[in-house]
Amino acid sequence: MKHTKLYTILATIALVSLTTGCDKLLEEKPKTTIRVGELDPTLLEQTVIGAYEPMTRSRGRLWESTVGLGFELMSEYADGGSVQSAWSNYNNIMNNPNAMQQPYTTLYEAIGRANGLINRLDENTTLDNALKQKAYGEAYFIRAVCYFFAVRTWGRLPLRLKPVITPADVPLALSDAATVYAQIITDLKFAETALPPTVNAANAGRATSGAAKVALADVYLHMGDFTNARAKAKEVMDTKATYGYDLETSLATVYSPALATNKEDVFSLKFSQVVDRGGFLASYYADSRAKQAGFSVSGNKFGGIISVAPLIKNWDDNDQRKKFSLYTNYVINGVVTAAEIEPGIYDVRLGKYKDPNAPIDTGNGNDFYFWRYADVLLIFAEAENKLNGPGAAAYEAINIVRRRGYGVSMTAPSALADLPAGLTQTQFDDMVFRERGYEFIGECKRWFDLVRTNRAAKEIGDVRAAISIPTRKPVPNILLFRLPDVEFQNNPLAQ
Template sequence: MTFNQFFSGAAVATVLGLGVLGTTSCQKDFIELNDPTRVPTTESYKDSLSILTGVTAAYSSLQDLYGRAGGSRGWFIFAEIPSDNSYTVTSGERLNEFNDFTLFSDNQHIQSYWLSTYRTIARCNLILSRAGAVKLTDATRNRYYGEVRFLRALTYFNAVRIWGDIPLVTQELQAIQDAYAFGRRPVAEVYAQIEQDLDFAEKNLPVTYTGTTNLGRATKGAATALFGKVLLTQKKYQAAADKLQPLATGTTYALQATYANIFATTNEMNSEIIFAARYTKGTLGLGSAFTTWFMPAYGTTQSTALLGAAFTGQQFNTVDNDLIAAFTASGASDVRAATSYVLPTGSAATLGYYTRKYIDTPTAATDAENDWIVLRQADVLLMYAEAVNEATGPNAAALAAINQVIRRSRGLPVATANATVDLPATISQTALRDRIELERRLELNFEGHRWFDLVRTDRAIPVMNAFFARYNSAVRIDPNDLLFPLPVQEIQTNPILTQNPGYN
C-alpha cells in the first residue's frame, strides 16, 4: 500500500485498525490493542470511548516506527547502522546498504518506514478531525489533542531528519485523489508545524498521570524535551537552552544511580525515562524484537545461558570496534561499558560484540519486554549543556549538567561535585563541544541518536570519512548521503514527489 492509499476512507479504516483495549499486561494497559476490528471510519469516532481507542491506536503505531517483528525494522537502521557505532552482519535483508552507504530507493526498509510514518500521522489527524464533535470535557479533549499532536510532532521530526523535504499532511483525507495534492514541503515548513504541535502539547499535557496503567503516555516533560531537541537540531541554541533549562535543573526526572538500571525490564519507565515506545511480551503480538535482532547467532547452549532459553540472534545491530575503542580510551572506570557491549564467549567469540541494553528472556522469538527509550534525562542534560555552550560558551549551568552524566559514568553520586572527574571551569568552548559529542556517543549508544547527532552538528562527513579511512575502507560519504532516498514506489505513485539528490 502506498502513501496515497492510506488516505482513502476504506484504506484508512483498514490501516487504522481500531480495537478494544487489552487488559493482560504489566502496567502497559493503555497501549494494548487486540487484533484490530476494521470499522469504517465514517461509523467510528462518535463517542468518548472510540476517541480514547483512537488515541491508543496512534500510540500503537510507535511499535512500527521504532521496530516490530513482522513490520518495520524501525529507527535503529537509520540512526545507528550508518554511524561509527554499529554495523549489520545481515545482508539478505539489505540492511548492509545502510552501513555501506549503497542505498537504493527500492530498499524495502525505506518503503516500510515511510508507510509507518504516514500511518501514524493519519491516525493522529483522524483524532484531531473527529474529537471536536464528540462530547468530552475541554480538558480531556485538549489532553487527547496534546497526546496525538506530540506523536505527530515526533513522527514528523524523525521523518524530516531522514528525508528532508516531505509531504506535510495535517488534516484527515477522505479520498485517494486528495493525497495527490501533497508534494514535498520545505524542511523549514515542516519544523514550523512540529513546533506548533509541541507548543500545544506542552500547554495541554499533564506533568504526570494518575495510576500505573497510564505509564508511557506523553507528558508535558516529553513535549518540552522533544521541543528542546527540535530547536537544537535547527541550531536555535538560545531558544533550546531556554526550553530545556526547566527539565535540566528541575526534579520531575532524575538520573538513575546505576547506569544498567535504566534498561532493566524490571525497572521500566523509571525516574530517568521521559518517553519511550512501549512493548509487552506474552505472545500478544506486542513484544519487542530487539533482543533477538541484536544478539549474535548463538548456538543453543550459549543463548540458553544468556537468556534462559534457546533463541537464535540475527546480528542486525552489531557493536562496531570503533565504539569499543572509544570506551577503552574513556578508561576502565567508565561503568557504562559493561552495559553497552559484551563479546560472545567460546566458539561464538568471532561473531562480534553486541549491546546488552536490550537483553531480556523472550517468551518466543522476537517477543521480549524491552521498551525503546526515545527521551531520557541524560539526553536532556547533554542537550542543555550543548545548547548553552553554543549560545554563550561554557558556563556553570552547562558544566553542572554534563558533570552529572560524567559522575554517573564513573559510578559516583551525581549530585556531589568531584574534582577528579568534573570538567574544569576554565574549559574552552571547543573543548566542551568535543566532550559533549563524546559523552553523547558513550552515554546514548544504541539508543538511536548517533547518526543524527553527527548530522545535526555538521560532523557526519568528517567523522565518518575519518572512520572509514581508519579501518582501510574505500567508503566515503558526501552531502548527498546525509539524507536517505524517498521510496521509489511513492514517486511512481505520486508524480509530484521528487527524489533526493544522489539517488535514482
C-alpha cells in the first residue's frame, strides 16, 4: 500500500499552527491567527505538511477533483455527457462567476498556509538554518504552483504574499498576469536553490529542487519565453541523474495505484488505497461495471472521449498509450462486453487511471501528476524547435517519448515510433502539440495547451464540425474564468 504520511499524520496540529489566508478571506470579520508556540523541528515538519494538505484533502479538493475532472472535460476530444454537461459548454461555465468558487477558495487556503509558514520562519530565531531553508523552499514552491494554476485560470487576481491576520489585511487590488508570473518565477528561483535534489520514498510528494526547475521550465513555456524554457529543461536533462529522473519503460509503473513513486515522477499529488485518502479519477471515468471490468471499485460515468475528434481519430493503433488510456470494451467472465457510452456524445471511455482494488471510490491510489520527466523532454523539444528549428536535439527529445509510447527501445532510432525527417518548423510544432495530447491525456494539461498556443478555436471548431450535436462544443468566446463572487464580496479593492 502507498505511503500516506503526508496527508494523514498530525493534520489537526498542522491546521492550527498556520495562518489560513483564504479561510479569513471568506469571513466578513477575519479573526486573528491561532498560533502554537515557537517552531521546533517537529512542529515545523507538521506545519509544512499542513501547507500541502489543501491540494489533496478528501472532498473540497482542488486539482484532483473539480479541476482534474473539469479541465480534462474541456479538452476538445472529451465530453462530460449527461452527468457533467456543464463542462462541455465553455462559454456558460467560464462566464459563471461561481463555477470555480470551491477550487478558488481551496487554492487560496493553500496560498494562505504557505504565506503563514513563511511568516513563521521569518520570525523564528531558534531553528537550524538548513531546516529553515528547506521549509522556505517548500512554502515558496507551494505558493508558486498555486499561483501558476491561478493565473492561467483567472488571469488578474489578488497576489497575496502575506498572511491575512486582521480585517485590514483583506483589501488588496488585483494584479495583472505579468506581475503574477514575475512572482511565480521569483518564488521558484528561490525554491530551486533551497530544496534538496531528492527525497526518500517515505516523503514522496514533497517538493525538490528538480521539481522547481521543471516548474520553471513550464512557466516559461506558458509565457512564450522559449529561451528560458529550453535552458531550464536542458539543465534538468543534463543533470537528470542528480534528481533520479528518467522515463519508465512501463506505463503501468507510471500510473500504478500502489507504488509510492517512480523515476518519472517530478511532482505529483499523492493518493493512497485508504478510505478518504485516495483519488477519485479512476471512478470518475469508469462506467457502472467498473469493478467487474477491472477499472475501479465503482464508476460514475463522468464523461468520455469523442472518437471522431481529430486527435483521437488519427491516433496510431500501434501506440501503446492509446490502448492503455482508451477503451471501448472489456472482458467480464470471459465475455467481451461493450463499455457504456452516450451515443452521439461520446463513444470511448478514458481508462488511464485504474484501481479495482481500492476500498472505496475515495480510496483510489492513483497519483495526480503535475510534472513527469516526459514534460521535460517535450518542453525542450517545443522550445528548441521554436528557437532553432527541428534539429537533431529537438527530434531526439520527442522521439524518446514516442519510443516509450510504442514500446520499443528508447535509446535506438525506430522506424515505427520516430517522427519523419524533414519536417518544417511549423510541422514539427504541430507534432509536439499532438504528442502532448497523446502523452498527457487525462492529466489536465490540454485546455492550457489549447489556450497558450492559440489553437483553442481551431481545434474545438474541428471537433464541432465532426460531431452530430455541434452545440456540445461551442467555439469559446472567453478563455479565462471569471473571479468568483466571494472575492468581490470580501475584498473591496477587487475591481
